């Protein structure tokens with residue numbers, strides 16, 4: 001029997017829920033909300049009769065309980081006279097709140113319908129609403145068994161797959177077998193078969209996918225394919241940045257939900273080049289202290305996560321400084337930082353035409369007002385998004401698609417101040433230090449030099465967690481890297497890639 005009864009909402013017990021709704025959308029009077037129903041029908045839950053109502057606002061209610069379909073409902077199942085609603089709800093309490101930073105758990109709500117007709121009608125109306133949300137139907141998923149704590153495969157089976165199944169999302173899985181495998185696959189993947197690519201990994205696989213897509217002939221269309229990350233690496237800076245920007249914790253469940261809901265946002269991509277070698281970066285580039293800590297602390301891997309703090313302290317106590325120069329094109333508002341640098345544009349090497357894919361940013365460098373900062377430097381960091389790792393808010397003002405990179409430079413800094421500054425990396429407070437230059441830039445020419453201690457030793461340049469260049473006398477300097485420790489150029493392209501985003 002189909003009825004149009006008002007839903008069984010108890011406005012008092014759901015005050016929090018509705019107040020969080022009204023923050024997100026223009027609020028309407030409560031009784032007006034209650035009467036706009038897509039469907040309302042009699043069902044029973046554990047033998048007790050109630051109305052199950054879906055309002056035009058996408059709120060599903062029965063008894064005094066509500067679910068926000070867009071944010072919480074994964075999918076539906078019917079069997080016999082039963083309709084099961086699969087949802088992801090917050091842990092603790094009854095799980096119905098929409099705010100807070102608690103983790104999400106899968107929950108099933110079972111309703112018995114009074115007749116086959118009403119069951120079908122309920123199913124069609126609720127499923128129709130879910131279909132209207134434009135969620136992805138088929139995903140291609142990379143799983144990197146090698147990343148982070150080597151637990152990506154287990155995490156996929158236990159935490160990701162069940163949610164995708166509840167949401168009726170089809171998927172194809174590809175375990176990465178070696179370095180650059182994800183790049184290779186992305187270069188030739190038939191993208192027409194998928195609505196998105198997900199990386200169960202750290203940032204490394206995401207970067208490989210972006211680089212692979214940019215090597216395709218159809219790169220412009222390929223870059224519209226939304227990419228997602230489920231945190232299973234060491235740093236996980238990109239997914240931390242995305243979830244944090246929506247006030248959500250960086251957990252696999254929140255990350256899967258972000259992909260399933262299908263919201264998208266653009267992401268700036270930085271082109272880094274040196275001669276004929278090119279690399280596309282989505283996260284960051286580091287030279288000096290941060291890169292030395294990241295890369296050289298590898299030799300203390302046996303210490304677990306303590307290796308970073310231990311090695312950071314060691315490096316600060318025996319602080320290195322590097323000679324060199326950074327030329328940059330400042331964003332509006334930062335034109336007075338540094339000194340004028342007129343000569344560098346002449347020495348800017350043009351991007352060499354490539355056989356396939358994206359040819360790099362089309363920018364007239366002569367038209368820019370170049371500035372420069374001279375060394376010695378303790379640390380140079382270029383950041384595309386706020387978080388470099390789950391515990392490192394490197395660039396608190398960085399935006400995903402503003403067309404600029406955040407440049408964080410440290411030159412002189414007393415050791416004690418440096419220790420306190422490093423302890424603020426988890427909240428972004430370091431950028432307020434008088435020892436830090438923090439600006440936004442459109443393009444950079446980095447000229448890295450030797451250490452200032454009189455030795456001929458050089459440094460390491462790291463981008464998105466991978467070593468771009470190892471200078472003379474550095475850790476594992478005999479290993480081959482993509483570029484040489486010499487001048488390199490960086491230009492950012494606004495909103496070139498596309499990401500799944502929680503909000």
Ligand SMILES: Nc1ncnc2c1ncn2[C@@H]1O[C@H](COP(=O)(O)OP(=O)(O)OP(=O)(O)O)[C@@H](O)[C@H]1O
Pocket residue numbers: 144145146147148149176177178179180181200201202203204205208232233234235236237464465466
């Ligand atoms: N089967 C494999 N064996 C060895 N290396 C692999 C394999 N699959 C992928 N890789 C490489 O693993 C590297 C690290 O991957 P990933 O980013 O997932 O983890 P991470 O480095 O621990 O995390 P983060 O980048 O967030 O710090 C990538 O450079 C990738 O090329």
